Amino acid sequence: MLRFLHRWPGLLAALLVLVLALSGSALSLYPALERLAVPQAESTLTVADLAARVASAHPGLEQIRRAPSGRVVAWWFEGGRPGAAVIDPATGADLGSPDPLPGSRFLTDLHRELFAGDTGRLVAAAGAALMLALAISGAWLVARRMGGWSRWFGRTRGPFAGRLHVELARFAVGGLILSSLTALWMTASMFSLLPDGAAEPAPALATATLPRLPYDQIPALANTPAAALRELSLPSPDDPTDTFKLVTEGGAALIDPGTGAMLSSATPGFFEKATEIMVMLHTGQGASALGLLLGLMSLSVPALALTGAQHWWAGLRSNRRIRRNARAQLAETVVLVASEGGTTWGFARTLHDGLTAAGQKVHTAPLASFDPARYARARRFLILAATYGEGEAPTAAKAVLDRIAALTSAPAAPLAILGFGDRTFPQFCGFAESLRAAAAAIGWESLMPMATVDRQSAQDFARWSRDLGAVLGLPLDLTHLPERPKTTALTLISRRDHGAEVQAPTSILRFEVPQATLWQRLTGQGFARFEAGDLIGILPKGSDLPRFYSLASSARDGFLEICVRRHPGGLCSGQLTDLTPGATVAGFVRRNPAFRPQKGRKPVILIGAGTGVGPLAGFLRANRRHRPMHLYFGARAPQSDLLYEAELRDWQAAGQLSRLTTAFSRHGPKTYVQDALRADAPELARLIGAGAQIMVCGGRDMAAAVRDALAEILVPIGQTPASLKAEGRYAEDVY
Structure with a gap:
């Protein structure tokens, strides 16, 4: 049911929701631009000071309004002609026309009413309701995908489009819910579906026989900070009983210009205050930073629509x-x-x-x-x-x-x-x-x-x-034929061979990255986007069952690289290690986001043996920001199968590799990588206590021995491999 509620509103109203989201995102810039464009009043400025400054420049002053951004606009009537301008509160001088910023009126009409008056407002409200349904159902689906609300911010897995959809949803869903709810409230208020709580003071007449007091002798004006002003209407010079009308955040009041006394006042009710808050939250007026953040969240809607449609289409194809x-x-x-x-x-x-x-x-x-x-x-x-x-x-x-x-x-x-x-x-x-x-x-x-x-x-x-x-009670005897995965021809560029001296022939194979289509680049499919630690599936000739190898490179490197050890009788490893430059194999990429260094600057402890060093070398190659990375590498002998020996020296000199510790089982004292870990127990405990992540790649027996060694090392700091794994700080890629 949740998927139904999430999928069909998005598909049926995609264009409407996109128009509202993009126009709303563009409008979110205007409060910040307006605030930057106008001078702000000094904190000691009062309404009386502001009115006096403006009136000295425009004796026929009729009204002053102050927007939440601090923009002050004055209206006057002089020489039989009306005038209006944005005012500098520090001097009372005119700054320019009060007309809206270019494009704001067009975007506002599009966003609020789709250029269709009240009918458009109702359609836009329907779009907001659909956005609300999408956001709430999407939040539930993300929580379900992650395994519960407590794992909301856990690491995502799966195809790139699905992962990107979840990441964007986690970032934007709160803002989208807030924007949708405030839009619906504002529409309900516009159509009088909410109680009208407008604060209007009771009508009152001023003392007609008294001359007007100077502004600074009227207590309500002299004691009200200009920053609290919303509107000040001056009494008409042609009506001796007319009053000042002062509107602030606290309400509205009528003031006798001759005595300075407050004749009547009114404070806003619950619904008026609530509507003001809703307008501020939705438009960003008075909270420009929040408006920009909500606009950025709205800007994610097109990407959510694209990745969501792609995910839906992939599922539809599978169901078909x-x-x-x-x-x-x-x-x-x-x-x-x-x-x-x-x-x-x-x-x-x-x-x-x-x-x-x-x-x-x-x-x-x-x-x-x-x-x-x-x-x-x-x-x-x-x-x-x-x-x-x-x-x-x-x-x-x-x-x-x-x-x-x-x-x-x-x-x-x-x-x-x-x-x-x-x-x-x-x-x-x-x-x-x-x-x-x-x-x-x-x-x-x-x-x-x-x-x-x-x-x-x-x-x-x-x-x-x-x-x-x-x-x-049925005659079932099912023969399953593996479905041949969709592959791309991969051309070998170069190879480096190791291990013949220790009867463990191993090759580092580098393939050309296939040309990606525009759609693949936009959606991250195929070979358009991959990282070290992802898997490349190779389909050997004569088999429909792929074999997987961890990538030692990323798309940014411009090549595909894997480490392959030749196994006696191994169909795929035999074919791969027989390749010569220019030859091709059939392959595809499978994402493996669970085996990647976490973001941040915390240390990373890389542990690998044999060809397991491949993805770890890819992490070091990508470590251009010189994050602390410590590599423990197990091999047979330094002269035969110390893979990436030259690169490791270069990375260490460049600061991409903080420390290299090797262990050789057929050179000098027989040492395995788990022995090297035990020898460095105090330093490892210190690094792990400081938040280091551990990444292990290699054979299953090696990984089990490493796990046992780390279990001993972690005792003094009250951790275990299992507890680190639960925190996302222990990852394995074993075979």
């Missing part, structure tokens, strides 16, 4: 690939999918097609949309859940565990869970196991024991499908 997807309310079998990279969706389509062919009404949807109330006729739930990293949920499914735990009763239809992961990881199918435990905790009946698929094994999936068919 589910053929004959039954409506949620009519489905007998509900297949829910949690996938980070998208490969689990391929298995879901195979399952959906097989069950549909067997006569089932099947609805397949993202696990993030899980809501038992949507599936009135469901007879079973099947969850296909991938695991991200060390037992984590895919980005879009972060909040599902909390949603299951919050159910007051378990769904009536039983549940089967199929986990997808890599058995070499300690938390193999950890998220699927967490789902199983959460379901068991609320008493959700199990349709069959949880099963797993190791590294996208078609055999594991076929075995599970047969077991599912047996439970359902």
Whole structure:
């Protein structure tokens, strides 16, 4: 429901919302420009002083008004002709025409009423209501994506467009809600839908027989600071009973010009004060800094619209690939999918097609949309859940565990869970196991024991499908064919070879960055935008299953670089290390934002062994601001496989690498990188205590040994690798 409320108002009213946002953003500049353009009154200046200065220059003075920006405008009538000017409060001299700044009237008419009078105001109000619905539903969706409100500012994952959409939403949503609410209040006030609380003093007559007092002898004028003035209307020289009318922040008063006495007064009511505050918050008049900030937030709306539309279109394309997807309310079998990279969706389509062919009404949807109330006729739930990293949920499914735990009763239809992961990881199918435990905790009946698929094994999936068919009484034996990912030809530019002397042939391969289309550059798709630590998927010849390598370069470097060790019998590593300059391979980029240095100036501790130094070298290459970075690098021998040796010396000389510590297992005393960490325990504890981030890349055994060593090192400062990971200060890229 939330996605529906967020998606369709945005799509149906995109143009209206964009017009309102862009015109509002432009208008936010005017209060600041107006404040900068006019001189401000000195703090000791009173209304009496100001009136006297202006009247000395214009004896026929009729009215003075002061805007929240400090702009003072006076009106007069002299020689039978009216006049008006912006006034310098310090001298009373004219500064120029009181006409609005160029373009402001056009933008105001466009923003408030779309050049269509009251009808336009109502349409604009509808646009504000749609913006409010988008902002509130968007905030809920961001919180759900991040895993709850407490993780609102956590690190985002997923495709660039989705991450940018979330980052912009987190920045702008508060301002968009505020702008929408104030716009709706102002419209309601304009059409008298709110009580009229205008402060008008009771009519009164001045003493007609007395001459007017000088301004400084009228207490109300002499005691009121000019900074508090909103309007001063002078009595008509042709009417001896006419009075001064003084309007300030505190209300309005009528003053006898002959005695200086206050004849009547009125203070603003609640709704008048509230409307004034709403106008200030919406327009920035009187709060130009806030206006600029709100304008900047409004300026994010076009980017939100673009990234949101792209995200919607990607989801729509994915859903279209589910053929004959039954409506949620009519489905007998509900297949829910949690996938980070998208490969689990391929298995879901195979399952959906097989069950549909067997006569089932099947609805397949993202696990993030899980809501038992949507599936009135469901007879079973099947969850296909991938695991991200060390037992984590895919980005879009972060909040599902909390949603299951919050159910007051378990769904009536039983549940089967199929986990997808890599058995070499300690938390193999950890998220699927967490789902199983959460379901068991609320008493959700199990349709069959949880099963797993190791590294996208078609055999594991076929075995599970047969077991599912047996439970359902259906002849299921599903053969899944991996979907070939969309790839681009990558041309090798150069290569450097290492490790032959220690029987560990390793190559640093540098590829040309493919030419990106304009759309890719705008949206960050393909190879238009990538960072060190992202993954490049290589599709070896004769296989539809990609192998992934961590990038040692970013788009700013102008090349793609990876480190590859040749494994005996390795299909992809063999093909890569056989490449010669000019040869090509098929590849694509997958973002990996969880493995990047956090922003800021805190130290970074880089730990890697073998080809794991690749992305760490990329971080050092990008460290042009000389952030403290300490590298612990494990290799076999310095003469054979100390990768990036020359670059490491250069980076250290340039200040991009603060300190290099090496450990060699086949040179001198046998030392591993975890031994080097223990030898530096006091310094590491100091750095980590100062807020350092730790980044580990390399083989799984090495990463486990490093984790154990750090657990010992962290004891004196009361930390653990797990606690650092929870803070976002411990990241691993292991294989």
